[in-house]
Amino acid sequence: xxxxxxxxxxxxxxxxxxxxxxxxxxxxxxxxxxxxxxxxxxxxxxxxxxxxxxxxxxxxxxxxxxxxxxxxxxxxxxxxxxxxxxxxxxxxxxxxxxxxxxxxxxxxxxxx
Amino acid sequence: xxxxxxxxxxxxxxxxxxxxxxxxxxxxxxxxxxxxxxxxxxxxxxxxxxxxxxxxxxxxxxxxxxxxxxxxxxxxxxxxxxxxxxxxxxxxxxxxxxxxxxxxxxxxxxxxxxx
Numbered sequence: 758x759x760x761x762x763x764x765x766x767x768x769x770x771x772x773x774x775x776x777x778x779x780x781x782x783x784x785x786x787x788x789x790x791x792x793x794x795x796x797x798x799x800x801x802x803x804x805x806x807x808x809x810x811x812x813x814x815x816x817x818x819x820x821x822x823x824x825x826x827x828x829x830x831x832x833x834x835x836x837x838x839x840x841x842x843x844x845x846x847x848x849x850x851x852x853x854x855x856x857x858x859x860x861x862x863x864x865x866x867x868x869x
Numbered sequence: 870x871x872x873x874x875x876x877x878x879x880x881x882x883x884x885x886x887x888x889x890x891x892x893x894x895x896x897x898x899x900x901x902x903x904x905x906x907x908x909x910x911x912x913x914x915x916x917x918x919x920x921x922x923x924x925x926x927x928x929x930x931x932x933x934x935x936x937x938x939x940x941x942x943x944x945x946x947x948x949x950x951x952x953x954x955x956x957x958x959x960x961x962x963x964x965x966x967x968x969x970x971x972x973x974x975x976x977x978x979x980x981x982x983x984x
Contacts, residue, residue: 790972799875799958799974800913815971816870847912856901856962856970860912 760784761861763848769867776835778864780848789831790849790858791823800847806831838868871896873961875975882949883983890978892959893941899961901970902935902942907956917944949982956980
């Protein structure tokens with residue numbers, strides 16, 4: 758998994774609660790991405806980061822926020838989880854100006 | 870934005886036969902086309918990629934072709950083996966500024982190789 762870990766790997770939570778997912782890399786890569794994967798939709802970009810404290814929105818950013826205070830960590834927060842955010846979340850990294858993305862093992866989130 | 874269509878959604882082949890998965894993209898500015906293999910319970914794994922200045926690329930039993938004029942690209946797997954069974958995703962991307970590339974994925978093809 759190209760030096761990428763995600764935590765937790767599984768989480769069950771209730772509607773309305775805040776949730777934070779963590780992506781950690783050991784590669785010192787500049788770019789980090791958060792995707793969600795849903796049946797029939799493939800993978801869709803939520804947010805990405807191009808450096809410490811530098812982030813931008815992706816295709817499906819509503820309801821999500823991110824933070825990156827260190828190169829190695831990229832956090833995804835659901836301020837108030839909804840059932841529509843039940844999904845598998847993947848973090849990806851890429852280095853420098855390269856366009857090749859490598860994915861982490863994923864976090865399965867269930868919002869009841 | 871970019872739109873990527875992938876076909877077929879499911880594909881069954883006999884072991885030893887070839888498998889072909891096709892994708893089309895909408896934005897002519899896209900210039901990078903990776904393919905990922907995803908096994909159950911795991912993250913997508915890059916298996917091959919191609920850039921817009923190349924028409925074909927091979928890596929052992931896997932090949933990818935790109936037709937920029939028609940805006941489509943294909944994955945070819947020869948001599949399929951049971952361990953090739955997985956979900957395959959195509960993607961397209963372009964430089965979206967600040968050196969970052971945003972991938973747009975197809976919806977996936979579930980390949981089953983029958984022993």
